[in-house]
Amino acid sequence: MFLIPVFVLNLKMPxxxxxxxxxxxxxxxxxDHKNKNFDVNQYVYKLDSSPFNVTYAEWTSKxxxxxxxxxxxxxxxxxxxGKYCKEEQNEPVWFFxxxxxxxxxxxxxxxxxxxxxxxxxxxxxxxxxxxTMKTEEELRNCAKIIQDTVIPQYATLNxxxxxxLTYYRIQSDLFxxxxxxxxxxxxxxxxTQAVSDGNWIFLKPLPNGQHHLEFKGDVKIINNNTDYxxxxxxxxxxxxxxxxxxxxxxxxx
Numbered sequence: 001m002f003l004i005p006v007f008v009l010n011l012k013m014p015x016x017x018x019x020x021x022x023x024x025x026x027x028x029x030x031x032d033h034k035n036k037n038f039d040v041n042q043y044v045y046k047l048d049s050s051p052f053n054v055t056y057a058e059w060t061s062k063x064x065x066x067x068x069x070x071x072x073x074x075x076x077x078x079x080x081x082g083k084y085c086k087e088e089q090n091e092p093v094w095f096f097x098x099x100x101x102x103x104x105x106x107x108x109x110x111x112x113x114x115x116x117x118x119x120x121x122x123x124x125x126x127x128x129x130x131x132t133m134k135t136e137e138e139l140r141n142c143a144k145i146i147q148d149t150v151i152p153q154y155a156t157l158n159x160x161x162x163x164x165l166t167y168y169r170i171q172s173d174l175f176x177x178x179x180x181x182x183x184x185x186x187x188x189x190x191x192t193q194a195v196s197d198g199n200w201i202f203l204k205p206l207p208n209g210q211h212h213l214e215f216k217g218d219v220k221i222i223n224n225n226t227d228y229x230x231x232x233x234x235x236x237x238x239x240x241x242x243x244x245x246x247x248x249x250x251x252x253x
Contacts, residue, residue: 122198
């Protein structure tokens, strides 16, 4: 969101405390158009919550199951306009992906009363992608090592920053997913098991009307002292290549 955990040498580094924030803050925040009366905190689920009577961690597994169920030619993650945002969506929660290799603005109509789950950046390791791994512990360590490379830069709703994004990191239990024909991993159709790790934002149902949602993460430079292969790859299962700004203009009705 990697077939092999990815370690990157030439990615743009996240900002440090001594650098200016101007280039890393979305334009809506710096404008006069943000809704200063909008209380963003009341619309963000906490990690210890169970939205719609399902745990937060289980919803992240469901996000991956949804993402891998869609064929790549109609996949919302590779959609520059939002025309595929409704693919395989079901109430009570809609799943939104980030964007690959470039920033996008997507327009999407969503029904009233649904929650929205999205990754700032996330990672996943499965037996299908890593056939040499044989245990859940190996998958869990793999996902953690990858996600440790991530720094969530920002997320905004209606121009208001959602704070403390590092708090919203969670690892899933072991889960199954199904790869169809023409899947985004370019693997044979199959059922496999995986563990995910990620920094997420889970929004409660929004009021009817238009809403502006924007988010971005980045990836650290990593040393080579690892037991895993040192390869550079851009794959759906990890953060490399997905560290671009994603904007959704939502019409809730």
